[in-house]
Amino acid sequence: MNSAFERAMAAFEPAHWPLAVGFSGGADSTALLAACAARWPEQVLAFHVHHGLQAAADDFERHCRTVCERLGVPLRVHRVDARHAPGDSPEDAARRARYEAFAEMAYGEGASPAVESIALGHHADDQVETLMLALSRGAGLPGLAAMPACIRRNGLDVHRPLLAVSGAEIRAWLDVHELPWIDDPTNGDERYTRNRIRAVLLPALAQVFPQFRATFARSVGHAAQAQQLLGDLAEQDLATVGDPPRIAALQVLSRARQANVLRHWLMHSHGCGPSAAQLAQLLDQVRACTTRGHRIHLKVGGGFAEREGDFLHWYNAPPSPKTSL
Template sequence: MAQSPEQALAAFSPGLPFVVAYSGGADSTALLLACAQRWPGQVRAVHIHHGLQAAADEFERHCQALCQQMKVPLAVRRVQAGNAPGQSPEDAARKARYSALAEAVNTEWPEVRDIALAQHADDQVETLLIALSRGAGLPGLASMPAHWQRLGLHWHRPLLAVPGAVLRQWLTTQGQAWIEDPSNTCTQFTRNRIRAQVLPALAEALPAFRDTFARSAGHAAQAQEVLNEVAEQDLALIGVPPRIAALQLLSRPRQALVLRHWLRIQHATTPSTAQLHELLDQVAACTTRGHRLHLKVGQGFVRREGACLLWHAS
Protein backbone atom coordinates (compact mmCIF):
# COMPACT_ATOMS: atom_id res chain seq x y z
CA MET A 1 0.00 0.00 0.00
CA ALA A 2 1.24 3.48 -0.90
CA GLN A 3 2.66 5.38 2.05
CA SER A 4 2.75 9.03 3.01
CA PRO A 5 6.13 10.71 3.62
CA GLU A 6 5.51 10.60 7.38
CA GLN A 7 4.74 6.87 7.28
CA ALA A 8 7.84 6.19 5.20
CA LEU A 9 10.11 8.10 7.57
CA ALA A 10 8.64 6.32 10.59
CA ALA A 11 10.46 3.21 9.37
CA PHE A 12 13.69 5.11 8.58
CA SER A 13 16.39 5.07 11.26
CA PRO A 14 19.52 6.83 10.00
CA GLY A 15 22.50 7.56 12.15
CA LEU A 16 22.37 11.18 13.33
CA PRO A 17 23.29 13.60 11.94
CA PHE A 18 22.75 12.59 8.31
CA VAL A 19 22.74 14.12 4.81
CA VAL A 20 19.94 14.49 2.27
CA ALA A 21 20.90 14.68 -1.41
CA TYR A 22 18.96 17.77 -2.45
CA SER A 23 18.42 18.72 -6.10
CA GLY A 24 15.65 21.26 -5.58
CA GLY A 25 13.05 19.11 -7.35
CA ALA A 26 9.80 17.99 -5.76
CA ASP A 27 11.06 14.59 -4.59
CA SER A 28 14.20 15.76 -2.80
CA THR A 29 12.39 18.83 -1.46
CA ALA A 30 9.77 16.58 0.14
CA LEU A 31 12.48 14.35 1.60
CA LEU A 32 14.48 17.28 2.97
CA LEU A 33 11.45 19.02 4.47
CA ALA A 34 10.04 15.84 6.04
CA CYS A 35 13.44 14.87 7.48
CA ALA A 36 14.04 18.37 8.87
CA GLN A 37 10.65 18.29 10.56
CA ARG A 38 11.26 14.83 12.06
CA TRP A 39 14.91 15.40 13.08
CA PRO A 40 15.32 19.17 13.62
CA GLY A 41 18.94 20.25 13.71
CA GLN A 42 20.20 16.82 12.61
CA VAL A 43 19.87 17.17 8.83
CA ARG A 44 22.52 18.38 6.37
CA ALA A 45 22.08 18.81 2.61
CA VAL A 46 24.31 18.42 -0.44
CA HIS A 47 23.38 19.90 -3.82
CA ILE A 48 25.12 18.63 -6.97
CA HIS A 49 25.46 21.27 -9.69
CA HIS A 50 25.81 19.31 -12.95
CA GLY A 51 26.15 22.32 -15.25
CA LEU A 52 24.28 20.37 -17.93
CA GLN A 53 21.64 23.04 -18.54
CA ALA A 54 21.19 26.79 -18.23
CA ALA A 55 18.77 26.39 -15.30
CA ALA A 56 21.43 24.73 -13.10
CA ASP A 57 22.42 28.05 -11.50
CA GLU A 58 18.77 28.74 -10.68
CA PHE A 59 18.50 25.32 -9.04
CA GLU A 60 21.49 26.13 -6.84
CA ARG A 61 20.07 29.51 -5.79
CA HIS A 62 16.73 27.91 -4.94
CA CYS A 63 18.41 25.24 -2.81
CA GLN A 64 20.54 27.78 -0.97
CA ALA A 65 17.50 29.94 -0.19
CA LEU A 66 15.37 27.07 1.15
CA CYS A 67 18.20 25.60 3.24
CA GLN A 68 18.89 29.03 4.72
CA GLN A 69 15.19 29.40 5.53
CA MET A 70 15.09 25.94 7.16
CA LYS A 71 18.46 26.43 8.89
CA VAL A 72 19.82 23.31 7.20
CA PRO A 73 23.58 23.43 6.44
CA LEU A 74 24.16 23.08 2.68
CA ALA A 75 27.22 22.05 0.68
CA VAL A 76 27.35 22.49 -3.10
CA ARG A 77 29.54 20.46 -5.43
CA ARG A 78 29.95 21.01 -9.16
CA VAL A 79 30.58 18.06 -11.46
CA GLN A 80 31.18 17.71 -15.19
CA ALA A 81 30.74 14.02 -15.93
CA GLY A 82 32.13 12.72 -19.22
CA ASN A 83 31.09 9.22 -20.26
CA ALA A 84 33.68 6.62 -21.20
CA PRO A 85 33.34 4.56 -24.42
CA GLY A 86 30.43 2.15 -23.99
CA GLN A 87 29.10 4.06 -20.97
CA SER A 88 25.84 5.99 -21.13
CA PRO A 89 25.84 9.69 -20.18
CA GLU A 90 23.24 8.89 -17.50
CA ASP A 91 25.49 6.25 -15.92
CA ALA A 92 28.49 8.59 -16.01
CA ALA A 93 26.45 11.37 -14.39
CA ARG A 94 25.15 9.01 -11.70
CA LYS A 95 28.65 7.79 -10.76
CA ALA A 96 29.96 11.34 -10.70
CA ARG A 97 27.04 12.36 -8.50
CA TYR A 98 27.67 9.59 -5.96
CA SER A 99 31.38 10.40 -5.83
CA ALA A 100 30.65 14.11 -5.34
CA LEU A 101 28.11 13.38 -2.60
CA ALA A 102 30.58 11.17 -0.75
CA GLU A 103 33.37 13.74 -1.11
CA ALA A 104 31.14 16.51 0.21
CA VAL A 105 30.09 14.47 3.24
CA ASN A 106 33.64 13.38 4.08
CA THR A 107 34.97 16.93 3.71
CA GLU A 108 32.19 19.00 5.29
CA TRP A 109 30.83 16.64 7.95
CA PRO A 110 33.24 13.74 8.57
CA GLU A 111 31.06 12.55 11.45
CA VAL A 112 28.20 11.79 9.04
CA ARG A 113 27.92 8.21 7.76
CA ASP A 114 24.38 8.18 6.28
CA ILE A 115 22.99 9.73 3.08
CA ALA A 116 19.28 9.75 2.13
CA LEU A 117 18.21 9.82 -1.52
CA ALA A 118 14.75 10.77 -2.76
CA GLN A 119 13.89 8.06 -5.31
CA HIS A 120 10.24 7.03 -4.85
CA ALA A 121 7.75 4.35 -5.91
CA ASP A 122 7.39 5.61 -9.49
CA ASP A 123 11.18 5.70 -9.91
CA GLN A 124 11.30 2.08 -8.75
CA VAL A 125 8.68 1.02 -11.31
CA GLU A 126 10.49 2.91 -14.08
CA THR A 127 13.75 1.19 -13.13
CA LEU A 128 12.08 -2.23 -13.27
CA LEU A 129 10.47 -1.54 -16.65
CA ILE A 130 13.76 -0.31 -18.10
CA ALA A 131 15.46 -3.48 -16.82
CA LEU A 132 12.77 -5.64 -18.45
CA SER A 133 13.09 -3.75 -21.73
CA ARG A 134 16.83 -4.53 -21.75
CA GLY A 135 16.43 -8.21 -20.94
CA ALA A 136 18.12 -7.80 -17.58
CA GLY A 137 18.78 -10.64 -15.17
CA LEU A 138 17.98 -10.75 -11.47
CA PRO A 139 20.29 -7.85 -10.48
CA GLY A 140 18.39 -5.56 -12.85
CA LEU A 141 14.97 -6.89 -11.92
CA ALA A 142 15.76 -6.32 -8.25
CA SER A 143 15.76 -2.61 -9.17
CA MET A 144 16.92 -0.10 -6.56
CA PRO A 145 17.80 -1.26 -3.04
CA ALA A 146 16.40 0.61 -0.06
CA HIS A 147 19.80 0.49 1.70
CA TRP A 148 23.35 -0.31 0.68
CA GLN A 149 26.95 0.60 1.48
CA ARG A 150 29.29 2.38 -0.90
CA LEU A 151 32.36 4.60 -0.64
CA GLY A 152 32.45 4.02 3.11
CA LEU A 153 28.93 5.41 3.63
CA HIS A 154 25.42 4.07 4.24
CA TRP A 155 22.99 5.07 1.48
CA HIS A 156 19.23 5.02 1.98
CA ARG A 157 16.09 5.40 -0.15
CA PRO A 158 13.34 5.84 2.47
CA LEU A 159 10.64 6.93 -0.03
CA LEU A 160 10.48 3.85 -2.26
CA ALA A 161 6.91 3.09 -1.11
CA VAL A 162 5.67 6.66 -1.74
CA PRO A 163 4.30 7.59 -5.21
CA GLY A 164 5.58 10.79 -6.76
CA ALA A 165 2.07 12.31 -6.89
CA VAL A 166 1.72 11.80 -3.13
CA LEU A 167 4.98 13.69 -2.53
CA ARG A 168 3.80 16.62 -4.63
CA GLN A 169 0.42 16.66 -2.92
CA TRP A 170 2.12 16.65 0.49
CA LEU A 171 4.38 19.55 -0.53
CA THR A 172 1.33 21.51 -1.62
CA THR A 173 -0.32 20.99 1.76
CA GLN A 174 2.91 22.24 3.37
CA GLY A 175 2.87 25.34 1.16
CA GLN A 176 6.33 24.47 -0.10
CA ALA A 177 7.45 25.28 -3.66
CA TRP A 178 9.98 23.29 -5.68
CA ILE A 179 11.89 23.52 -8.96
CA GLU A 180 10.66 21.65 -12.04
CA ASP A 181 13.57 20.30 -14.05
CA PRO A 182 12.89 21.05 -17.76
CA SER A 183 14.59 17.79 -18.78
CA ASN A 184 11.85 15.79 -17.03
CA THR A 185 9.52 16.42 -19.98
CA CYS A 186 12.08 15.52 -22.67
CA THR A 187 10.84 12.33 -24.36
CA GLN A 188 14.33 11.66 -25.68
CA PHE A 189 14.93 9.80 -22.40
CA THR A 190 13.39 6.36 -21.92
CA ARG A 191 12.53 7.04 -18.28
CA ASN A 192 10.55 10.14 -19.23
CA ARG A 193 8.59 8.27 -21.90
CA ILE A 194 7.69 5.59 -19.36
CA ARG A 195 6.61 8.23 -16.86
CA ALA A 196 4.44 10.10 -19.37
CA GLN A 197 2.97 7.22 -21.37
CA VAL A 198 3.31 3.87 -19.59
CA LEU A 199 2.60 4.67 -15.93
CA PRO A 200 -0.80 6.31 -16.64
CA ALA A 201 -1.83 3.26 -18.69
CA LEU A 202 -0.68 0.92 -15.93
CA ALA A 203 -2.60 2.91 -13.34
CA GLU A 204 -5.77 2.48 -15.37
CA ALA A 205 -5.29 -1.22 -16.15
CA LEU A 206 -3.57 -2.34 -12.92
CA PRO A 207 -4.32 0.13 -10.10
CA ALA A 208 -2.10 -1.72 -7.59
CA PHE A 209 0.89 -1.97 -9.94
CA ARG A 210 3.26 0.00 -7.70
CA ASP A 211 2.78 -2.43 -4.81
CA THR A 212 2.87 -5.60 -6.93
CA PHE A 213 5.87 -4.49 -8.98
CA ALA A 214 7.71 -3.58 -5.78
CA ARG A 215 6.91 -7.05 -4.42
CA SER A 216 8.36 -8.68 -7.55
CA ALA A 217 11.48 -6.54 -7.30
CA GLY A 218 11.82 -7.62 -3.68
CA HIS A 219 11.56 -11.30 -4.65
CA ALA A 220 14.25 -10.79 -7.30
CA ALA A 221 16.51 -9.04 -4.78
CA GLN A 222 16.09 -11.89 -2.29
CA ALA A 223 16.88 -14.50 -4.95
CA GLN A 224 19.94 -12.52 -6.02
CA GLU A 225 21.22 -12.47 -2.44
CA VAL A 226 21.16 -16.28 -2.44
CA LEU A 227 22.96 -16.40 -5.79
CA ASN A 228 25.58 -13.98 -4.48
CA GLU A 229 26.25 -16.36 -1.59
CA VAL A 230 26.64 -19.28 -4.02
CA ALA A 231 28.93 -17.22 -6.25
CA GLU A 232 31.08 -16.19 -3.27
CA GLN A 233 31.45 -19.83 -2.24
CA ASP A 234 32.33 -20.91 -5.79
CA LEU A 235 34.85 -18.06 -6.13
CA ALA A 236 36.56 -19.26 -2.95
CA LEU A 237 36.87 -22.71 -4.55
CA ILE A 238 38.17 -21.66 -7.98
CA GLY A 239 40.43 -18.95 -6.53
CA VAL A 240 41.36 -15.42 -7.52
CA PRO A 241 42.40 -15.18 -10.27
CA PRO A 242 40.06 -17.99 -11.38
CA ARG A 243 41.72 -21.32 -12.13
CA ILE A 244 40.38 -22.65 -15.41
CA ALA A 245 40.45 -26.33 -14.41
CA ALA A 246 38.45 -25.62 -11.24
CA LEU A 247 36.02 -23.45 -13.20
CA GLN A 248 35.41 -26.27 -15.69
CA LEU A 249 34.19 -28.54 -12.87
CA LEU A 250 31.16 -26.27 -12.39
CA SER A 251 28.03 -26.35 -14.49
CA ARG A 252 27.81 -23.70 -17.21
CA PRO A 253 25.18 -21.66 -15.29
CA ARG A 254 27.40 -21.63 -12.20
CA GLN A 255 30.41 -20.71 -14.31
CA ALA A 256 28.43 -17.73 -15.62
CA LEU A 257 27.38 -16.81 -12.09
CA VAL A 258 30.87 -16.93 -10.59
CA LEU A 259 32.51 -15.15 -13.53
CA ARG A 260 30.01 -12.27 -13.32
CA HIS A 261 30.65 -12.13 -9.58
CA TRP A 262 34.44 -12.13 -10.03
CA LEU A 263 34.30 -9.37 -12.63
CA ARG A 264 31.95 -7.24 -10.55
CA ILE A 265 33.63 -7.69 -7.16
CA GLN A 266 37.27 -7.72 -8.23
CA HIS A 267 37.18 -5.41 -11.24
CA ALA A 268 33.94 -3.37 -11.05
CA THR A 269 32.94 -4.34 -14.58
CA THR A 270 29.97 -6.19 -16.07
CA PRO A 271 30.06 -8.36 -19.21
CA SER A 272 27.31 -8.23 -21.81
CA THR A 273 25.35 -11.45 -22.38
CA ALA A 274 27.16 -12.03 -25.68
CA GLN A 275 30.58 -11.45 -24.08
CA LEU A 276 29.81 -13.84 -21.25
CA HIS A 277 28.60 -16.59 -23.61
CA GLU A 278 31.78 -16.25 -25.69
CA LEU A 279 33.92 -16.37 -22.55
CA LEU A 280 32.15 -19.54 -21.38
CA ASP A 281 32.69 -21.14 -24.81
CA GLN A 282 36.40 -20.29 -24.64
CA VAL A 283 36.70 -21.65 -21.11
CA ALA A 284 35.17 -24.93 -22.29
CA ALA A 285 37.67 -25.04 -25.17
CA CYS A 286 40.67 -24.62 -22.85
CA THR A 287 41.69 -28.28 -22.93
CA THR A 288 45.33 -27.83 -23.93
CA ARG A 289 48.13 -25.68 -22.57
CA GLY A 290 48.51 -23.94 -25.89
CA HIS A 291 44.93 -22.70 -26.14
CA ARG A 292 45.00 -18.91 -26.16
CA LEU A 293 42.20 -16.73 -24.82
CA HIS A 294 41.87 -12.97 -25.21
CA LEU A 295 38.35 -11.51 -25.21
CA LYS A 296 36.72 -8.11 -24.77
CA VAL A 297 34.73 -8.37 -21.52
CA GLY A 298 33.04 -5.39 -19.88
CA GLN A 299 35.32 -2.35 -19.92
CA GLY A 300 38.43 -4.44 -20.49
CA PHE A 301 39.77 -7.81 -21.61
CA VAL A 302 40.00 -11.34 -20.19
CA ARG A 303 43.04 -13.36 -21.18
CA ARG A 304 44.47 -16.72 -20.28
CA GLU A 305 47.76 -16.75 -18.43
CA GLY A 306 48.91 -20.26 -17.66
CA ALA A 307 46.21 -22.04 -15.67
CA CYS A 308 44.24 -18.88 -14.79
CA LEU A 309 42.03 -16.15 -16.21
CA LEU A 310 43.16 -12.55 -15.82
CA TRP A 311 41.25 -9.33 -16.52
CA HIS A 312 42.84 -6.02 -17.44
CA ALA A 313 41.35 -2.65 -18.30
CA SER A 314 41.13 -1.40 -21.85
Protein backbone atom coordinates in the same frame (compact mmCIF):
# COMPACT_ATOMS: atom_id res chain seq x y z
CA MET B 1 -0.06 9.53 10.64
CA ASN B 2 -2.21 8.67 7.66
CA SER B 3 -0.22 9.24 4.49
CA ALA B 4 2.08 6.74 2.83
CA PHE B 5 4.82 9.37 2.95
CA GLU B 6 4.52 9.77 6.72
CA ARG B 7 4.48 6.01 7.27
CA ALA B 8 7.63 5.60 5.15
CA MET B 9 9.42 8.34 7.06
CA ALA B 10 8.41 6.85 10.40
CA ALA B 11 10.00 3.54 9.37
CA PHE B 12 13.26 5.19 8.25
CA GLU B 13 16.13 5.00 10.72
CA PRO B 14 19.67 5.77 9.48
CA ALA B 15 22.58 3.95 11.09
CA HIS B 16 25.02 6.87 11.10
CA TRP B 17 24.89 10.57 11.94
CA PRO B 18 24.86 13.24 10.70
CA LEU B 19 22.53 12.38 7.82
CA ALA B 20 22.87 14.03 4.43
CA VAL B 21 19.94 14.40 2.06
CA GLY B 22 20.56 14.64 -1.67
CA PHE B 23 18.73 17.88 -2.43
CA SER B 24 17.97 18.94 -6.02
CA GLY B 25 15.15 21.31 -5.12
CA GLY B 26 12.56 19.02 -6.75
CA ALA B 27 9.44 17.80 -4.99
CA ASP B 28 10.82 14.44 -3.85
CA SER B 29 14.04 15.70 -2.30
CA THR B 30 12.27 18.73 -0.81
CA ALA B 31 9.77 16.55 1.05
CA LEU B 32 12.51 14.18 2.20
CA LEU B 33 14.71 17.01 3.45
CA ALA B 34 11.88 18.77 5.26
CA ALA B 35 10.69 15.57 6.97
CA CYS B 36 14.21 14.57 8.02
CA ALA B 37 15.01 18.06 9.33
CA ALA B 38 11.79 18.10 11.38
CA ARG B 39 12.41 14.65 12.84
CA TRP B 40 16.13 15.05 13.57
CA PRO B 41 16.87 18.74 14.17
CA GLU B 42 20.53 19.78 13.83
CA GLN B 43 21.51 16.29 12.65
CA VAL B 44 20.66 16.75 8.96
CA LEU B 45 22.42 18.60 6.15
CA ALA B 46 21.70 18.96 2.44
CA PHE B 47 23.96 18.00 -0.48
CA HIS B 48 23.27 19.83 -3.75
CA VAL B 49 25.03 18.84 -6.98
CA HIS B 50 25.37 21.67 -9.50
CA HIS B 51 25.57 19.75 -12.80
CA GLY B 52 26.14 22.80 -14.96
CA LEU B 53 24.14 21.25 -17.80
CA GLN B 54 21.36 23.85 -17.92
CA ALA B 55 21.16 27.63 -17.88
CA ALA B 56 18.80 27.27 -14.89
CA ALA B 57 21.39 25.42 -12.76
CA ASP B 58 22.34 28.59 -10.87
CA ASP B 59 18.66 29.27 -10.18
CA PHE B 60 18.31 25.73 -8.79
CA GLU B 61 21.18 26.37 -6.40
CA ARG B 62 19.70 29.69 -5.23
CA HIS B 63 16.34 28.01 -4.65
CA CYS B 64 18.00 25.26 -2.59
CA ARG B 65 19.83 27.83 -0.47
CA THR B 66 16.55 29.63 0.22
CA VAL B 67 14.76 26.42 1.25
CA CYS B 68 17.66 25.30 3.46
CA GLU B 69 17.67 28.68 5.22
CA ARG B 70 13.94 28.31 5.86
CA LEU B 71 14.41 24.78 7.25
CA GLY B 72 17.55 25.66 9.23
CA VAL B 73 19.60 23.02 7.39
CA PRO B 74 23.26 23.48 6.39
CA LEU B 75 23.86 23.17 2.65
CA ARG B 76 26.91 21.83 0.83
CA VAL B 77 27.20 22.45 -2.91
CA HIS B 78 29.53 20.67 -5.32
CA ARG B 79 29.93 21.67 -8.95
CA VAL B 80 30.64 18.94 -11.49
CA ASP B 81 31.18 18.63 -15.21
CA ALA B 82 28.50 16.07 -16.07
CA ARG B 83 28.88 16.29 -19.85
CA HIS B 84 28.89 12.82 -21.39
CA ALA B 85 31.54 11.39 -23.69
CA PRO B 86 30.59 10.48 -27.29
CA GLY B 87 28.61 7.24 -27.24
CA ASP B 88 27.97 7.48 -23.50
CA SER B 89 24.51 7.87 -21.97
CA PRO B 90 23.94 11.44 -20.69
CA GLU B 91 21.81 10.03 -17.86
CA ASP B 92 24.53 7.57 -16.81
CA ALA B 93 27.22 10.26 -16.99
CA ALA B 94 25.16 12.60 -14.79
CA ARG B 95 24.44 9.76 -12.34
CA ARG B 96 28.13 8.87 -11.98
CA ALA B 97 29.07 12.53 -11.51
CA ARG B 98 26.34 12.92 -8.89
CA TYR B 99 27.52 9.99 -6.74
CA GLU B 100 31.13 11.10 -7.00
CA ALA B 101 30.03 14.56 -5.86
CA PHE B 102 28.13 13.08 -2.90
CA ALA B 103 31.29 11.25 -1.82
CA GLU B 104 33.38 14.41 -2.14
CA MET B 105 30.90 16.42 -0.06
CA ALA B 106 30.69 13.61 2.50
CA TYR B 107 34.34 13.10 3.34
CA GLY B 108 36.46 15.03 0.87
CA GLU B 109 38.91 17.75 1.78
CA GLY B 110 37.27 20.29 4.06
CA ALA B 111 34.17 18.14 4.69
CA SER B 112 33.43 18.67 8.37
CA PRO B 113 31.73 16.86 9.90
CA ALA B 114 32.31 13.77 7.79
CA VAL B 115 29.13 12.02 6.63
CA GLU B 116 28.55 8.27 6.26
CA SER B 117 24.83 8.19 5.40
CA ILE B 118 22.86 9.91 2.67
CA ALA B 119 19.13 9.70 1.92
CA LEU B 120 17.81 10.08 -1.62
CA GLY B 121 14.27 10.89 -2.72
CA HIS B 122 13.74 8.07 -5.24
CA HIS B 123 10.13 6.94 -4.99
CA ALA B 124 7.76 4.24 -6.27
CA ASP B 125 7.39 5.77 -9.74
CA ASP B 126 11.18 5.98 -10.11
CA GLN B 127 11.40 2.32 -9.11
CA VAL B 128 8.86 1.30 -11.76
CA GLU B 129 10.72 3.34 -14.40
CA THR B 130 13.97 1.62 -13.42
CA LEU B 131 12.31 -1.79 -13.72
CA MET B 132 10.85 -0.91 -17.14
CA LEU B 133 14.28 0.18 -18.37
CA ALA B 134 15.81 -3.06 -17.09
CA LEU B 135 13.15 -5.15 -18.86
CA SER B 136 13.67 -3.23 -22.10
CA ARG B 137 17.38 -4.09 -21.99
CA GLY B 138 16.87 -7.77 -21.24
CA ALA B 139 18.48 -7.38 -17.83
CA GLY B 140 19.15 -10.23 -15.44
CA LEU B 141 18.30 -10.33 -11.75
CA PRO B 142 20.55 -7.40 -10.74
CA GLY B 143 18.64 -5.16 -13.14
CA LEU B 144 15.22 -6.58 -12.23
CA ALA B 145 16.00 -5.96 -8.55
CA ALA B 146 15.99 -2.25 -9.54
CA MET B 147 17.05 0.22 -6.82
CA PRO B 148 17.79 -1.18 -3.35
CA ALA B 149 16.40 0.55 -0.30
CA CYS B 150 19.90 0.69 1.14
CA ILE B 151 23.29 0.09 -0.47
CA ARG B 152 26.92 0.94 0.25
CA ARG B 153 28.35 3.08 -2.55
CA ASN B 154 31.51 5.20 -2.74
CA GLY B 155 31.99 4.77 1.01
CA LEU B 156 28.46 5.96 1.82
CA ASP B 157 25.36 4.21 3.11
CA VAL B 158 22.80 5.27 0.48
CA HIS B 159 19.20 5.13 1.76
CA ARG B 160 16.03 5.35 -0.33
CA PRO B 161 13.21 5.49 2.24
CA LEU B 162 10.48 6.53 -0.23
CA LEU B 163 10.47 3.57 -2.63
CA ALA B 164 6.96 2.57 -1.52
CA VAL B 165 5.56 6.11 -1.93
CA SER B 166 4.22 7.48 -5.22
CA GLY B 167 5.23 10.84 -6.61
CA ALA B 168 1.63 12.04 -6.30
CA GLU B 169 1.56 11.19 -2.58
CA ILE B 170 4.79 13.11 -2.03
CA ARG B 171 3.40 16.20 -3.78
CA ALA B 172 0.19 15.98 -1.75
CA TRP B 173 2.28 16.07 1.45
CA LEU B 174 4.17 19.12 0.19
CA ASP B 175 0.90 20.90 -0.61
CA VAL B 176 -0.40 20.29 2.92
CA HIS B 177 2.81 21.72 4.41
CA GLU B 178 2.99 24.58 1.87
CA LEU B 179 6.56 23.80 0.87
CA PRO B 180 7.82 25.07 -2.51
CA TRP B 181 9.71 23.01 -5.03
CA ILE B 182 11.04 23.42 -8.56
CA ASP B 183 10.42 21.26 -11.62
CA ASP B 184 13.45 20.38 -13.71
CA PRO B 185 12.49 21.28 -17.31
CA THR B 186 14.37 18.24 -18.63
CA ASN B 187 11.80 15.99 -16.91
CA GLY B 188 9.43 16.74 -19.78
CA ASP B 189 11.99 16.09 -22.51
CA GLU B 190 10.81 12.89 -24.21
CA ARG B 191 14.17 12.38 -25.90
CA TYR B 192 15.02 10.57 -22.67
CA THR B 193 13.59 7.06 -22.38
CA ARG B 194 12.81 7.45 -18.68
CA ASN B 195 10.67 10.50 -19.42
CA ARG B 196 8.72 8.64 -22.11
CA ILE B 197 8.06 5.83 -19.66
CA ARG B 198 6.77 8.39 -17.15
CA ALA B 199 4.58 10.19 -19.65
CA VAL B 200 3.18 7.22 -21.61
CA LEU B 201 3.64 3.88 -19.84
CA LEU B 202 2.83 4.77 -16.24
CA PRO B 203 -0.61 6.29 -17.05
CA ALA B 204 -1.41 3.25 -19.21
CA LEU B 205 -0.37 0.87 -16.44
CA ALA B 206 -2.50 2.78 -13.94
CA GLN B 207 -5.57 2.28 -16.17
CA VAL B 208 -5.04 -1.46 -16.64
CA PHE B 209 -3.40 -2.38 -13.30
CA PRO B 210 -4.34 0.27 -10.69
CA GLN B 211 -2.15 -1.42 -8.04
CA PHE B 212 0.87 -1.81 -10.30
CA ARG B 213 3.25 0.10 -8.01
CA ALA B 214 2.64 -2.31 -5.14
CA THR B 215 2.70 -5.46 -7.27
CA PHE B 216 5.82 -4.40 -9.17
CA ALA B 217 7.48 -3.62 -5.85
CA ARG B 218 6.81 -7.20 -4.72
CA SER B 219 8.39 -8.53 -7.92
CA VAL B 220 11.40 -6.29 -7.38
CA GLY B 221 11.68 -7.64 -3.85
CA HIS B 222 11.58 -11.25 -5.09
CA ALA B 223 14.29 -10.46 -7.66
CA ALA B 224 16.44 -8.78 -5.01
CA GLN B 225 16.08 -11.79 -2.70
CA ALA B 226 17.00 -14.20 -5.49
CA GLN B 227 20.00 -12.05 -6.41
CA GLN B 228 21.14 -12.14 -2.79
CA LEU B 229 21.05 -15.93 -2.86
CA LEU B 230 23.05 -15.95 -6.12
CA GLY B 231 25.56 -13.62 -4.51
CA ASP B 232 25.91 -15.94 -1.51
CA LEU B 233 26.42 -18.92 -3.83
CA ALA B 234 28.98 -16.97 -5.88
CA GLU B 235 30.96 -16.17 -2.71
CA GLN B 236 31.03 -19.87 -1.83
CA ASP B 237 32.07 -20.90 -5.35
CA LEU B 238 34.72 -18.17 -5.53
CA ALA B 239 36.24 -19.48 -2.30
CA THR B 240 36.54 -22.86 -4.06
CA VAL B 241 37.80 -21.77 -7.49
CA GLY B 242 40.02 -19.00 -6.13
CA ASP B 243 40.74 -15.38 -7.05
CA PRO B 244 41.96 -15.43 -9.77
CA PRO B 245 39.84 -18.46 -10.71
CA ARG B 246 41.51 -21.79 -11.43
CA ILE B 247 40.19 -23.00 -14.78
CA ALA B 248 40.01 -26.67 -13.82
CA ALA B 249 37.97 -25.77 -10.72
CA LEU B 250 35.60 -23.70 -12.84
CA GLN B 251 35.04 -26.63 -15.21
CA VAL B 252 33.69 -28.76 -12.36
CA LEU B 253 30.79 -26.35 -11.93
CA SER B 254 27.67 -26.26 -14.08
CA ARG B 255 27.59 -23.59 -16.78
CA ALA B 256 25.06 -21.56 -14.79
CA ARG B 257 27.29 -21.58 -11.70
CA GLN B 258 30.33 -20.75 -13.82
CA ALA B 259 28.46 -17.73 -15.19
CA ASN B 260 27.37 -16.70 -11.71
CA VAL B 261 30.82 -16.92 -10.13
CA LEU B 262 32.62 -15.31 -13.08
CA ARG B 263 30.17 -12.42 -13.15
CA HIS B 264 30.64 -11.98 -9.41
CA TRP B 265 34.45 -12.19 -9.67
CA LEU B 266 34.63 -9.69 -12.51
CA MET B 267 32.36 -7.19 -10.79
CA HIS B 268 33.68 -7.43 -7.24
CA SER B 269 37.38 -7.90 -7.97
CA HIS B 270 37.66 -5.70 -11.06
CA GLY B 271 34.55 -3.52 -11.27
CA CYS B 272 33.82 -5.06 -14.68
CA GLY B 273 30.31 -5.81 -15.90
CA PRO B 274 30.45 -8.23 -18.87
CA SER B 275 27.73 -8.23 -21.49
CA ALA B 276 25.70 -11.42 -21.96
CA ALA B 277 27.51 -12.12 -25.25
CA GLN B 278 30.95 -11.59 -23.70
CA LEU B 279 30.16 -13.86 -20.77
CA ALA B 280 28.83 -16.57 -23.11
CA GLN B 281 32.06 -16.43 -25.14
CA LEU B 282 34.14 -16.67 -21.99
CA LEU B 283 32.17 -19.70 -20.80
CA ASP B 284 32.69 -21.37 -24.17
CA GLN B 285 36.44 -20.79 -23.90
CA VAL B 286 36.58 -22.12 -20.35
CA ARG B 287 34.78 -25.29 -21.48
CA ALA B 288 37.15 -25.70 -24.45
CA CYS B 289 40.25 -25.18 -22.32
CA THR B 290 41.26 -28.87 -22.15
CA THR B 291 44.89 -28.65 -23.24
CA ARG B 292 47.84 -26.71 -21.80
CA GLY B 293 48.28 -24.89 -25.09
CA HIS B 294 44.72 -23.54 -25.31
CA ARG B 295 44.81 -19.75 -25.31
CA ILE B 296 42.12 -17.47 -23.90
CA HIS B 297 42.15 -13.82 -24.90
CA LEU B 298 38.73 -12.15 -24.92
CA LYS B 299 37.39 -8.63 -24.66
CA VAL B 300 35.30 -8.57 -21.49
CA GLY B 301 33.81 -5.33 -20.23
CA GLY B 302 36.38 -2.58 -20.45
CA GLY B 303 39.33 -4.99 -20.48
CA PHE B 304 40.50 -8.46 -21.43
CA ALA B 305 40.19 -11.95 -19.93
CA GLU B 306 43.42 -13.95 -20.37
CA ARG B 307 44.57 -17.43 -19.52
CA GLU B 308 47.82 -17.56 -17.60
CA GLY B 309 48.86 -21.12 -16.84
CA ASP B 310 46.08 -22.75 -14.86
CA PHE B 311 44.33 -19.47 -14.04
CA LEU B 312 42.01 -16.93 -15.58
CA HIS B 313 43.02 -13.28 -15.21
CA TRP B 314 41.43 -9.99 -16.19
CA TYR B 315 43.27 -6.83 -17.26
CA ASN B 316 41.85 -3.38 -17.96
CA ALA B 317 44.29 -3.08 -20.89
CA PRO B 318 45.72 -5.68 -23.28
CA PRO B 319 48.52 -7.53 -21.42
CA SER B 320 51.95 -7.89 -22.96
CA PRO B 321 52.07 -10.59 -25.63
CA LYS B 322 52.94 -13.94 -24.12
CA THR B 323 52.31 -17.61 -24.67
CA SER B 324 49.79 -19.23 -22.35
CA LEU B 325 51.23 -22.36 -20.81
